[in-house]
Amino acid sequence: MEDRAPVVSPVAQQSTTKHHEGRGAWVLTAYGISGLALFGILAYFFSDFISH
Numbered sequence: 001m002e003d004r005a006p007v008v009s010p011v012a013q014q015s016t017t018k019h020h021e022g023r024g025a026w027v028l029t030a031y032g033i034s035g036l037a038l039f040g041i042l043a044y045f046f047s048d049f050i051s052h
Helices: 010-016 023-051
Strands: none
16 A cells, blocks of 8 residues: 555646747747837827828
């Protein structure tokens, strides 16, 4: 009986494992942020052009 491994419930295993996003998620996030920044810059210059 002493040589048996302790029983760990599947719920306990799920709570200790960490979820890591893949590289693709970070690349899409970077493209999204860059796209929003570019859109903001273009909108600023366009509104500046229209107002003059």
